[in-house]
Amino acid sequence: MPQRERKLRGHFSTPPLLVEQVLDACGYTPDKDLSGIRVLDPACGSGNFLAAASRRLLSYGKQVGLSARTLARYTHHNIWGFDPDPIACMLAELQMHATFNSCYPRSQALHRLHIHQADGLAFPWQQCKHVDLFLANPPYLAAKNNDLSGYRSTHLRGQVDSYLLFLNMALQVVRPGGWIGLVLPDPVLARSNATQERQRLLAETTIHHIWHLADVFAAYVGAVVIIAQKTPPHTHHQINWRRERWIDAVPAQAADKVSLPLQMVTTVSQDLLSQQPGAELRYLLSTIKGTIIERLQRQLHMQGNSQTPRTLACLGEYVLIRRGEELGKESALLKSSAPQPNELKWYPVLRGGIDIHPYAIPTASCWIAREQIVKPLDRYLAPKILLVKSAGRLQATLDTQGHVVLQTLYMLQLSANPTSQPETQALFSAEDELYFLMALLNSRILQDYLYALHTAYKWVQPQIEQHVLAQLPVPAQAAYTEKEQIIDRAKLLMHACSKSSSVVELKAQSYELYEEQERAICALYEIALQQRRVPDPPHDVVDEGVSLYG
Template identity: 85%
Template sequence: MTQQHDLLHWYEASLPQRERKLRGHFSTPPRLVEQVLDACGYTSDVDLSGIRVLDPACGSGNFLAAASRRLLSYGREAGVSARVSARYLHHNIWGFDPDPIACMLAELQLHETFKDNYPRSRALRHLHIHQADGLAFPWQQRGHVDLFLANPPYLAAKNNDLSGYRSTHQRGQADSYLLFLNLALQIVRPGGWIGLVLPDPVLARSNATLERQRLLTETTIHHIWHLADVFAAYVGAVVIVAQKTPPPIHHQISWKRERWIDTAARAANKDNLPLQVMTTVSQQQLGQQPGAELRYLLSTIKGTIIERLQHQLHMQIDPQAPRTLACLGEYVVIRRGEELGKDSALLKGSAPHPDDLKWYPVLRGGIDIHPYAIPAATCWIAREQVLKPLHRYLAPKILLVKSAGRLQATLDVQGHVVLQTLYMLQPVVNPNPTIQTAFSEEDELYFLMALLNSRILQDYLYALHTAYKWVQPQIEQHVLAQLPIPAQAAYEEKEQIIARARLLMHACSKSSSVVELKAQSYELYEEQERAICALYEIALQQRQVSDPPRDVIDEGVSLYG
């Protein structure tokens, strides 16, 4: 077994990182494989002799080898001969992969597993490990797979041609892992089991809506495990364990969210990491989400102001009734900056001569933007390299970090040029006449910045949207446009929030020399939080909300593509 393990490790280690990413070759850790098999009920203390197992993207065979060990263990406990056990493996363990070396390694694992159990037997001659594309196989016989296991390659449609698969022609292209999820729903028999290791965008990304809808209606989902650091790839992993049977009305899905640590570290708990306690969420509640999103954190916000806000945003309302909540997209147009990377050669690190008006300071993203802090640029760009209308940058604007799991907003009144990693929020040209306009445009921006930096909207965005992509999360423009905003704040309360926001800008900025104000910033922030929370509580009492006008959202999309 040691020689076998070394060979498997050598093959994976010999692949360059870029090649592994292009091919989606990242093997499932053995401990995670065992946990998936346990969750699917594939254990040696039950009769496994008639359970057909398929891994249509088997790679070097980690799932199949673990299943084989359990099948052979069952055979030994049942007292069957080596020949019968070999027949079990031949009939029940199936794997496909287009990589010939991976197939060879998978066969080697299965042969070594059989040899460990029956060292003197030569009964195992043929295995169903096939060098073939599991998605392209003609699956005329449906419903004959009892256990579908896969950690399919994470290949995005935008970077790979997947048009050759029939299912992509039915609704446009889909990322490769969604094709495997579709395959599982197609060929697993009623009552059979599905154990999939998928990238975490499947939890909430819009291109997976149809698959999630089918999963929630056609299967009973028993487990959702959201894991970070499982693979040496820039993506979080989601394990979905489901049974091919419609869910009971009150079924609860067990979920956990944690960082993956190896067996030795977990046993010793060397990192002193808290182990995630299992929590549950209603499958029916997930099915009622607008895009059937698997928002498992809904169970953690039950009864909170976050849940009430989410509920109100999806209510049908009387358009003639007065509103207490609006959406951010009614107040501002949301755009991105220059389509340049932060390391672009067009950016200069040294400031030009003060009299040179052909250069402008540039803000690059989260590295230059912090909540409430006055932004300070360390890079410059030539005027002729600025492709988007310059007046957008020179006007006052809220800046918000795009590639982040939580809201980070500040106000720029200094006319910085910004890169695409930042959103610019500027007042709409023709604001809705029902929205109060007693304050100046700059005051309104201070007010909105304070809301965006509040715990309420921080938690709202995280629990409902950004938590479901653990690695490199991003705040999508349409999500930002639909954040709930109190529409009828009393003048005095709003004036005080604006005043505190101005004070916090100075308190949180490096350039501030007011020591006493810095020392009081925590109390100031807490006072701001209480005031904002009170605004939302008042707004929720009347239970009225509207969706943002489509022309406002579309204008922002068209302006930055």
């Protein structure tokens, strides 16, 4: 199928090596009695999961001396697949027959297979809880681009993408003690429309593995493999997680002889994930335990439940956060050549990450006519922090030249009536306050804070959501001298940064200036934490992971 057609249909075949790894993780191995394990793939495509499961069933049968006829009966009874595409079903049947014939070339025992042209989501599964192993790499179809209204569950709430319907099905049809092996798009980790499914998954199953993989499919999302058993988790259960780029360089016939091509292995408490506000599968929480990031997040939460003076505020209390013109960077309304001196009604335009780099003075290469500017011009002409929206890391600079910006950038401007008034704010100009906030946004602390808690959970085209940006922590009581020095260094760094690089590249003599800025910002946050001591959790809880939200 052409690449464009595959993307439209959400069809991406599971690599054979990944199929083998999923089966291993689910315990479906030839050294166990597989004769009574019923396998279902409700979106089987060309049958990669089904053929691999069949191959293992046949291997088990050979080891215990079962006849071809008996194994054909087990294959017919235990291996089930559905797909609405007749060509996919035909390919799946061919794979299954080829797998059986490779073991029993002269046998005609395998007459029938339970591979059906049907929409697996359309069946009344409510009374069925007999599946032992649920395997699926369902279509990646977003509800905003596809009509999924024919499925009853989509009428119960807002946007439900197709893969969430399959996750619901898995939780419905798998028997107690059975296994689930799903390959899903990575928005399932943290997107708000998947909250209900994550809550059920964390409450009803013991999750053994979360593998977050890039480059598995030629799609605009990363892949998440979830391996879970249909049994409530123990209080101290730890989930194994891996975050890697996928490398599928091993032939399918050798797949059962190799280990996972995933390097780093660590764990996170399932109870910790369950206590996240939207049950987000924030596996990186295990890496920030005891760090300043964890302490900042915990203090923000505690302050929300306290009447005592706050030492940390949220960025949204100081600034208004808006997007620019709702145009793409390739819009025909943009002019790439500089206007003539007599063309007074054209304004320079900044397009996004291509034009914005941390600390670097922005330079436009496009222009837009005044009559094409929809949003209030005053927003653009006033000094503003610009921050790249489609990025996994914070990239901020200050614009004092009145550029118009596109919707791929956030504009941050001081609130006329901030809800949180820092003690030193009246002592600095509005532009200096913006320099200060820009320095915080470009700091390693907020970079790591945002990444570990929010943007790491989407491999491809990560987005910084507006509400997430508004909740970033800001020291509320910075001393005058320290704040002044941070502002002065920010102004120097604006001139020291390279105009041609996409990262902060400083002149050699300015490197220490940047490191000095980092130390000063870190000290500000440490002071904010010390002014109101964040109590450590009980020792016996820390060992197993404590919720950063209390």
